[in-house]
Amino acid sequence: MTADHxxxxxxxxxxxxxxxxFESTAEEIGTALIRTSYSPNIKDRRDCSAGVYSPTGELIAQAEHIPLHLGLMPTMVRNVLAEVGTGSLEPGDVLISNNPYLGGxxxxxxxxxxxxxxxGRLVAVVANxxxxxxxGGIVPGSMATHATEIFQEGVRIPPVKLVQRGELRTDLIALLMANVRTADKTRGDLMAQLAANRLGERRIGEMVAEWGPGLFRRSCSALVRYAERRTRAAVAALPDGIASFTDHLEHDGVEPRSIPITATVRKRGDVVEIDLTASADQVPGAVNCSYAVTEACAGYVVKALTDPTLPSNAGLMRPVRVLTRPGSVCAAEFPAPVANGNTQTAQRIVDALLGAFAQIVPDRVPAASSGSMSIVTIGGRDPRTGRYYSYVETYGGGQGAGPHADGDSAVHTHMTNTRNTPCEVIEREYPLRVDRYAIARGTGGAGRWRGGDGLIREITLTDGAATAVVATARVDSRPWGLHGGRDATGARIAVTHRDSGTTELPAMSSVRLEAGATLSVRTAGGGGFGKDRSTAAGVEGSVGAQA
Known part of the structure; x- marks a missing residue:
C-alpha cells in the first residue's frame, strides 16, 4: 500500500x-494481555477481548475472542468517548469504565x-x-445471583482517566483496590490491560507512519464499507419472512420464575430487524442485561446464519436493526442488577433468535445448546496465605446438533468462547481439589444428528470456609431439539457437606462451604436435530410448540 493512492x-x-x-493488531493486543495478566481467568481461560476503533468509536477490527465482549464493546467504546469528550483527550491518556448502563x-x-x-491528531482508538x-460486592467473585441492585455487585466505574498524559493515577488505583478482595490480581490484570493497549498504540502509529494519515483513514472507511456490502449480500440471500419465538429463563436469581424472552425477526431484502420489545420487564434478580448485550447477540446470530467469514466491524451491523424496550430484561435500566445477564440471558436471547430464524431458514439453524455459560465462583480467605482468593470459571456444555452434524460435547457455545481452567492450575492457585472432570455421557438429545453432551465437574474445598455461587440454566427445562430431534438432558447442581449429606440446588444458587464440602455441577446437553429410528415415534422438538 502506498500513500499516493x-x-x-x-x-x-x-x-x-x-x-x-488491522486484525493482526487486534490479535496482538489480545495476546499481550493474555501473556502478561496475573489471574488464571485471563491468562488461562482467556476471558478477554480486544479491538481497534475509529476516533468516534466505530469498530474497525477485532480479535477472535469472545462474541459477547466483541459485540458490545463498540457501544461501550462509543459511549465512553462521548461521556469524556474526545476534545478533552491528550496523548498518553487512557480511559477506564465498567458501567453496564453505558454498554458494558x-x-x-x-x-x-x-x-x-x-x-497531535486523534487517528484511532484501541480498547480491550x-x-x-x-x-467488590456482596460475594467473592462479584457474580451474586441474588443481588437486587447494582450497588451490591461491586464498584461501578464511570468513564474516567486511569492514565493522564502518561501518568498513572495512583489515587484512583488506590481507591479501586481498597474496594476489591483480590487487589494483587486485580491490579496486575489492570496493568496488563494498560500494557496491551500501549502495544496496540505503537502498532497503529507504525501504520500511520508507513501509509500516511490520509490512506490510514481511507483504509478504515473502506473496511467498514466492505463489511457492509458483504453483510447486505449475505442477508439478501436469505428468504424474506417474519417469525417469532419465545423461550424462557427459569430463575431470576432471587426466586424460581418463568421469564419470557420473545424475539421477532423481520427479514426483507438486504435488511433484518430483530425485535425484543415483547420480552419481560426487568426483574428483581441479577439476570437483567444491558441493551448492548442484546445487540451483541443479534450480531452474532446474523453472522452465524449468513456467513461466519464476514468481517467483524461496524459494517456488519449496518443492515441489522435491533429493537429493545428500556426497562426490560433485555435492556435493563439503573439500578437493576446485571451480574448474570450476560452469562444467562444472553444465551437465552440467542435461543429465542434461533427459534425464530428456524421458521425462516430451517436448513441453517441448529437445535438449542446448553443454554448457559454456567459460571461458578468460589471465594474466601485462604488459610495458607491469609489472602483473599476468587476462583472464577465458566463451564462448557453440549452444543445443539445442526442440519448436517452432531453437536460437540463439553464446549463453550454461542456468546462465550473461553477456555477451561486446567485442574492443575485450580489446585495450585486455590484451596480446592478437583475430584472429577468428565463428559456427562448421554445428556445430548437424540436424533438424526445427536446433540453434544454436557460436562461434570466436582470440586472440594480443602481448607477454610468459602462462598460458592453457581449460575446455570436448563435445570427445570431442557434444551430443545429441532425437526423431530429430542430435547437434551438438563443441568444439575448439588453440594455435599461433610456432616449433612447431599442437597440439590436450583439453577441460580449461593451456598456456604466448609472444608471438606464438595460442589458438583453437571451442565446441560444440546438438543438433537431430525428424526431417526429411535425418535420417529416421539414428539417434535419444542420449537414447534413455542413458535
Missing part, C-alpha cells in the same frame, strides 16, 4: 492487506480505552475488555 475505496489486494494488518456487560468486565494520536476475578 487517491481512490476513496481500496483495490482488492490493498483491502486485504489493510484487513489483515457486568461490573467484572472492565474496559480500557486508549486514544492514539499522530502529529477483561473479566476481573473480583470488583
Amino acid at each position: 487517491c481512490s476513496d475505496d481500496l483495490g482488492p489486494v490493498e483491502l486485504e492487506i489493510a484487513r489483515n494488518r 456487560s457486568h461490573l467484572p468486565d472492565t474496559c480500557l480505552v486508549t486514544p492514539v494520536f499522530a502529529d 475488555m477483561a473479566h476481573h476475578v473480583d470488583v
Whole structure:
C-alpha cells in the first residue's frame, strides 16, 4: 500500500492487506494481555477481548475472542468517548469504565480505552475488555445471583482517566483496590490491560507512519464499507419472512420464575430487524442485561446464519436493526442488577433468535445448546496465605446438533468462547481439589444428528470456609431439539457437606462451604436435530410448540 493512492475505496489486494494488518493488531493486543495478566481467568481461560476503533468509536477490527465482549464493546467504546469528550483527550491518556448502563456487560468486565494520536491528531482508538476475578460486592467473585441492585455487585466505574498524559493515577488505583478482595490480581490484570493497549498504540502509529494519515483513514472507511456490502449480500440471500419465538429463563436469581424472552425477526431484502420489545420487564434478580448485550447477540446470530467469514466491524451491523424496550430484561435500566445477564440471558436471547430464524431458514439453524455459560465462583480467605482468593470459571456444555452434524460435547457455545481452567492450575492457585472432570455421557438429545453432551465437574474445598455461587440454566427445562430431534438432558447442581449429606440446588444458587464440602455441577446437553429410528415415534422438538 502506498500513500499516493487517491481512490476513496481500496483495490482488492490493498483491502486485504489493510484487513489483515488491522486484525493482526487486534490479535496482538489480545495476546499481550493474555501473556502478561496475573489471574488464571485471563491468562488461562482467556476471558478477554480486544479491538481497534475509529476516533468516534466505530469498530474497525477485532480479535477472535469472545462474541459477547466483541459485540458490545463498540457501544461501550462509543459511549465512553462521548461521556469524556474526545476534545478533552491528550496523548498518553487512557480511559477506564465498567458501567453496564453505558454498554458494558457486568461490573467484572472492565474496559480500557486508549486514544492514539499522530502529529497531535486523534487517528484511532484501541480498547480491550477483561473479566476481573473480583470488583467488590456482596460475594467473592462479584457474580451474586441474588443481588437486587447494582450497588451490591461491586464498584461501578464511570468513564474516567486511569492514565493522564502518561501518568498513572495512583489515587484512583488506590481507591479501586481498597474496594476489591483480590487487589494483587486485580491490579496486575489492570496493568496488563494498560500494557496491551500501549502495544496496540505503537502498532497503529507504525501504520500511520508507513501509509500516511490520509490512506490510514481511507483504509478504515473502506473496511467498514466492505463489511457492509458483504453483510447486505449475505442477508439478501436469505428468504424474506417474519417469525417469532419465545423461550424462557427459569430463575431470576432471587426466586424460581418463568421469564419470557420473545424475539421477532423481520427479514426483507438486504435488511433484518430483530425485535425484543415483547420480552419481560426487568426483574428483581441479577439476570437483567444491558441493551448492548442484546445487540451483541443479534450480531452474532446474523453472522452465524449468513456467513461466519464476514468481517467483524461496524459494517456488519449496518443492515441489522435491533429493537429493545428500556426497562426490560433485555435492556435493563439503573439500578437493576446485571451480574448474570450476560452469562444467562444472553444465551437465552440467542435461543429465542434461533427459534425464530428456524421458521425462516430451517436448513441453517441448529437445535438449542446448553443454554448457559454456567459460571461458578468460589471465594474466601485462604488459610495458607491469609489472602483473599476468587476462583472464577465458566463451564462448557453440549452444543445443539445442526442440519448436517452432531453437536460437540463439553464446549463453550454461542456468546462465550473461553477456555477451561486446567485442574492443575485450580489446585495450585486455590484451596480446592478437583475430584472429577468428565463428559456427562448421554445428556445430548437424540436424533438424526445427536446433540453434544454436557460436562461434570466436582470440586472440594480443602481448607477454610468459602462462598460458592453457581449460575446455570436448563435445570427445570431442557434444551430443545429441532425437526423431530429430542430435547437434551438438563443441568444439575448439588453440594455435599461433610456432616449433612447431599442437597440439590436450583439453577441460580449461593451456598456456604466448609472444608471438606464438595460442589458438583453437571451442565446441560444440546438438543438433537431430525428424526431417526429411535425418535420417529416421539414428539417434535419444542420449537414447534413455542413458535
